[in-house]
Amino acid sequence: MIRRFLRRTLATLSLLVATLPIGAAATAAPALSLPRPTGPYAVGTTWLHLTDPTRADPWRPEVRRELMVSLWYPARPGTGPAAPYTTAAVSSRIVAAEGLPLPPDVLTTVATNARRDVPVRAPAGRGWPLVVLSPGFSLSRESLTGLAEDLAARGYVVAGVDHPYEARGVEFPDGRVAECLACELSGVLPRVVEGRAADVSFLLDRLTGDRPAWRGARYLDRHRIAVVGHSIGGASAAHLLTTDRRVDAAADLDGTLFVPVAAARPLLLVGADRPADASWVRDWPGLTGWKRWLAVAGSGHMSFTDRPVLGAQLGLDPGAIPADRQLLITREYVAAFLDVHLRRRDRALLDGPSPAFPEVTRTY
Known part of the structure; x- marks a missing residue:
């Protein structure tokens, strides 16, 4: 199912780009930027490179599992260097994989709303809640930057995880690039879900353990943790409710549950406009806690x-919903879910139809 959606999306993009003047897209691209976050805090970001010495990589068993992580966080007011969206190596692989006549480094030109390696803002009371983001199959961590920046501006620390060999490209600090080995295989999606859950659990060890890998970890509330994912990242977020007791809540953004889920902790399912996902119908009765x-x-x-x-x-044509509004809907509903379950705030947005968002309906 994931590959079918990706093929459909890439075919649409290629058709639309073909309507541009010959040579125009290949030589220049419009200025690219992400919408400003809606929260009150300035946003900082930093990158982490982590290696799990206890686990072989599931796609390259001869090496240990490595992760690249972007952290977005509430930052102290001030100035600092603008944060890059991604690297030239990753951008070139995404452009090549999608077959678009764009400059290979086009994604490095995206203007973000975060400053790199600036100090973390100290929370007024309890530590900042932690949210882990897992991208879709073949996508990398920058694909959820618009959501991550917004959550950080609202007072969450956000950790976006790259899962090497499951994305078109993941670049390590020494210049090595992990290509998408899993993309060439069939029947691996349940294995991807389980491996990503292990990746996130290792990341939580390194952020909340006695010797954290990030100096800003002292500002985290280790007892308020959620995982949010897109596509197969959403499936792995849901799976973590059954494998890691530290995860208080999970949100699945249009991800088929390739591994069945039965859980008593909160789970949000947000689906695209199409018939109900059969795996969601299958697992819905076994979700015994809060669920939407x-x-x-x-x-x-x-x-x-x-x-x-x-x-x-x-x-390119964004479809029936304006592009910025698509991101706004994702930001608002994910933030409402996290506010309810990590901050115990009442958010009526999740309880029924909202005149502000008539596109969103509650299925169950």
């Missing part, structure tokens, strides 16, 4: 990522 199933009319599989926003700036 929302559908977004006019949306597609990539609506929960940065792709519609950046695509629209390149002249």
Whole structure:
């Protein structure tokens, strides 16, 4: 199912780019940027490279499992260097994989709203809640930057995880690039879900353990943790409710549950505009805690990522919902879910139809 959605999206992008003047897209691209976050805090970001010495990589068993992580966080007011969206190596692989006549480094030109390696803002009371983001299959961590920046501006520390060999490209600090080995295999999606859950659990060890890998970890509240994912990242977020007791809540953004889920902790399911996912119907009775199933009319599989926003700036048709609004819907509903379950705030947005967002309906 994931590959079908990706093929459909890439075919649409290629068709639309073909309507541009010959040579125009290959030589220049419009200025690209992400919408400003809606929260009150300035946003900082930093990158981590982590190696799990206890686990072999599931796609390259001869090496230990490595992760690249972006952390977004509430930052102290002030100035600092603008944070890059991604690296030239990753950008070139995404452009090549999608077959678009764009400059290979086009994604390095995306203007973000975060400053790199600036100090973390100290929380007024308890530590900042932690949210882990896992991207879709073949996508990398930058694809959820628009959501991550917004959550950080609202007072969450956000850790976006790259899962090497499951994305078109993951670049390590020494210049090595992990290509998507899993993309060439069939029947591996349950294995991907389980491996990603192990990746996130290792990341939680390194952020909340006695010797954290990030100096800003002292500002974290280790007892308020959620995982949010897109596509197969959402499936792995849901799976973590059954494998890691530290995860208090999970949100699945249009991800088929390739591994069955039965859990008593909160789970939010947000689906694109299409018939109900059979795996969600299958597992719904076994979700015995707080649960919501929302559908977004006019949306597609990539609506929960940065792709519609950046695509629209390149002249591509975002579909039935304006691109910036697609991101706004994702930001508002994910933030409401996290506010309810990590901050114990009442957010009526999740309880029924909202005149502000008529596209969103509650399925169950």
